[in-house]
Amino acid sequence: MSLPAGNPAALCAILVALTCGATAFCQEMPDPVVDGLHARALKFLEKVSQGQVETAYQDLLRDSPLMRQFEQSETLKELVEKTGGLLARYGECRKIERVAAKRVGENLVVLRYLFQCESFPLVWHFVFYRTPARDNLPAPVDLPWRLVVVRFDMELEKLAE
Numbered sequence: 001m002s003l004p005a006g007n008p009a010a011l012c013a014i015l016v017a018l019t020c021g022a023t024a025f026c027q028e029m030p031d032p033v034v035d036g037l038h039a040r041a042l043k044f045l046e047k048v049s050q051g052q053v054e055t056a057y058q059d060l061l062r063d064s065p066l067m068r069q070f071e072q073s074e075t076l077k078e079l080v081e082k083t084g085g086l087l088a089r090y091g092e093c094r095k096i097e098r099v100a101a102k103r104v105g106e107n108l109v110v111l112r113y114l115f116q117c118e119s120f121p122l123v124w125h126f127v128f129y130r131t132p133a134r135d136n137l138p139a140p141v142d143l144p145w146r147l148v149v150v151r152f153d154m155e156l157e158k159l160a161e
Contacts, residue, residue: 034101034109037145041111041126042096044150049093049115053084064147083152091118099123099159107132109145114159115152123159124152 040060047056057080061067070076087093093115100112113124127149 031103033145034103034111037109037126037128038098038101038111040147041113041124042098045093045096045113045115045124048083048086049096051084051087054080057083060147060150063144066147066150086115086117086122086152090120090122093117112159120154121156122152122154123156124150126150 044056044060047053047059057076061070061076067076070079095114095116097114097116098111099114100110102110104110107130109128111126111128113126115122115124126147128145129148130143130145133143
């Protein structure tokens with residue numbers, strides 16, 4: 001295809017078409033693993049917003065190595081109490097919004113949520129991990145994803161980074 005000499009409109013039209021095509025090509029494809037882990041995290045946050053904090057943690061930590069660690073100390077009890085006080089301190093949760101979802105390699109998924117209460121928003125962090133397969137083989141699809149980090153903070157400005 002040749003461009004007519006001195007026709008900037010034709011050149012602009014081609015550049016727009018190429019840019020739009022590249023943008024569509026570079027958009028992320030849906031990831032069923034991330035979607036499934038998002039559903040787990042969202043279910044947890046919805047239960048927390050309804051005041052079902054202990055049940056929320058029991059369900060979320062069911063297959064997690066964190067549960068064993070928490071059971072051996074008072075950490076889970078403290079976490080449940082601290083989380084339970086969020087609604088009293090910041091008001092009813094009005095909206096839960098996923099603000100980040102990232103796969104780091106094949107076996108780690110990081111999710112972040114904005115938990116928007118009446119008087120103040122909080123940031124929830126979830127990290128899921130699955131044990132890699134041996135001998136540098138791809139991990140089988142059915143390996144379990146386990147929660148290895150769950151926490152919340154008020155570091156809102158870090159969301160903009």
